[in-house]
Amino acid sequence: xxxxxxxxxxxxxxxxxxxxxxxxxxxxxxxxxxxxxxxxxxxxxxxxxxxxxxxxxxxxxxxxxxxxxxxxxxxxxxxxxxxxxxxxxxxxxxxxxxxxxxxxxxxxxxxxxxxxxxxxxxxxxxxxxxxxxxxxxxxxxxxxxxxxxxxxxxxxxxxxxxxxxxxxxxxxxxxxxxxxxxxxxxxxxxxxxxxxxxxxxxxxxxxx
Amino acid sequence: xxxxxxxxxxxxxxxxxxxxxxxxxxxxxxxxxxxxxxxxxxxxxxxxxxxxxxxxxxxxxxxxxxxxxxxxxxxxxxxxxxxxxxxxxxxxxxxxxxxxxxxxxxxxxxxxxxxxxxxxxxxxxxxxxxxxxxxxxxxxxxxxxxxxxxxxxxxxxxxxxxxxxxxxxxxxxxxxxxxxxxxxxxxxxxxxxxxxxxxxxxxxxxxx
Numbered sequence: 001x002x003x004x005x006x007x008x009x010x011x012x013x014x015x016x017x018x019x020x021x022x023x024x025x026x027x028x029x030x031x032x033x034x035x036x037x038x039x040x041x042x043x044x045x046x047x048x049x050x051x052x053x054x055x056x057x058x059x060x061x062x063x064x065x066x067x068x069x070x071x072x073x074x075x076x077x078x079x080x081x082x083x084x085x086x087x088x089x090x091x092x093x094x095x096x097x098x099x100x101x102x103x104x105x106x107x108x109x110x111x112x113x114x115x116x117x118x119x120x121x122x123x124x125x126x127x128x129x130x131x132x133x134x135x136x137x138x139x140x141x142x143x144x145x146x147x148x149x150x151x152x153x154x155x156x157x158x159x160x161x162x163x164x165x166x167x168x169x170x171x172x173x174x175x176x177x178x179x180x181x182x183x184x185x186x187x188x189x190x191x192x193x194x195x196x197x198x199x200x201x202x203x204x205x206x207x208x
Numbered sequence: 209x210x211x212x213x214x215x216x217x218x219x220x221x222x223x224x225x226x227x228x229x230x231x232x233x234x235x236x237x238x239x240x241x242x243x244x245x246x247x248x249x250x251x252x253x254x255x256x257x258x259x260x261x262x263x264x265x266x267x268x269x270x271x272x273x274x275x276x277x278x279x280x281x282x283x284x285x286x287x288x289x290x291x292x293x294x295x296x297x298x299x300x301x302x303x304x305x306x307x308x309x310x311x312x313x314x315x316x317x318x319x320x321x322x323x324x325x326x327x328x329x330x331x332x333x334x335x336x337x338x339x340x341x342x343x344x345x346x347x348x349x350x351x352x353x354x355x356x357x358x359x360x361x362x363x364x365x366x367x368x369x370x371x372x373x374x375x376x377x378x379x380x381x382x383x384x385x386x387x388x389x390x391x392x393x394x395x396x397x398x399x400x401x402x403x404x405x406x407x408x409x410x411x412x413x414x415x416x
Contacts, residue, residue: 075407090302169405184408197377199283
């Protein structure tokens with residue numbers, strides 16, 4: 001993005017964008033209506049949009065299509081990105097089998113695994129390579145983003161290989177918590193999502 | 209949970225809990241040290257912990273083990289929960305193949321799919337059932353949480369079946385955005401995570 005926005009604002013604008021994708025472009029939206037759809041207070045939405053920049057709005061609010069285009073332009077969401085997947089287990093394979101994501105915004109162009117046998121045997125539209133070729137292939141194929149779907153103990157080395165190849169952002173599904181001062185890293189941990197869900201349930205009676 | 213905490217506080221406490229799980233119980237932590245580990249300002253952590261309740265702390269800060277036990281007790285994280293998975297595709301299978309998650313905090317006890325053939329053929333430790341039996345099985349087996357890993361168009365009906373069975377919380381991996389006034393629902397959308405990552409990368413040069 002061209003301007004430096006607070007992480008929480010970026011996160012909320014991404015959520016709003018996702019909701020807008022499923023709407024009629026001509027739908028008229030007020031901040032409070034939009035707020036209900038994404039479960040965010042209306043004044044927070046107004047603040048986010050004002051921080052993000054000038055957006056043509058009337059008293060009647062925003063037009064869905066214009067708001068969509070505004071966020072799309074703000075973050076360059078119209079340019080497709082090249083993505084690779086490290087770790088071709090069940091989760092990694094689910095990306096390899098669906099190489100075009102979100103109508104072409106993300107295109108899975110390569111997969112990597114340490115198991116050479118698996119790479120040779122597996123049928124895949126997306127080319128698969130041994131993990132040790134990762135940095136070279138990422139550079140050659142000008143890959144933008146990496147998905148890490150390897151076991152925890154292999155997460156750090158995988159991140160380093162991706163960085164070496166010049167990757168710009170990493171989505172980490174391994175249980176390891178990854179961070180980096182040079183590139184954007186997003187950790188998604190399934191068990192933590194379950195734990196958060198557990199914490200949100202009032203007065204849960206438990207017992208297996 | 210017994211008290212009503214703000215969602216953001218719950219989310220941060222869950223993140224802190226996850227980091228503490230990997231630490232020595234005797235490690236002494238200050239709010240600022242803890243803050244650096246989870247990338248949250250120290251004063252926010254102090255506020256979260258004070259909102260959450262009384263925690264024995266000295267000027268030296270907190271002991272990792274005591275803080276862990278405090279959060280565990282607050283959210284009842286010591287009681288194992290029974291989890292089911294709807295949709296036995298690649299993602300759903302990855303849960304079925306690892307039925308004991310987080311050292312026993314979550315136990316996958318059942319899987320469901322509309323494809324009866326798949327259920328009969330698939331080898332699995334976890335019992336698999338046809339989707340139409342979902343509500344009955346959830347009730348019979350006293351299942352607490354449900355993971356939705358079905359296509360978008362089947363997400364809503366799956367949620368309804370789970371609710372009918374008395375499920376208390378849902379982790380939704382389908383692209384549909386689910387919400388519910390009666391039960392806790394958490395939406396995790398892979399493409400949205402990629403999009404957020406994209407938005408966080410400064411001055412990304414794009415072009416496939």
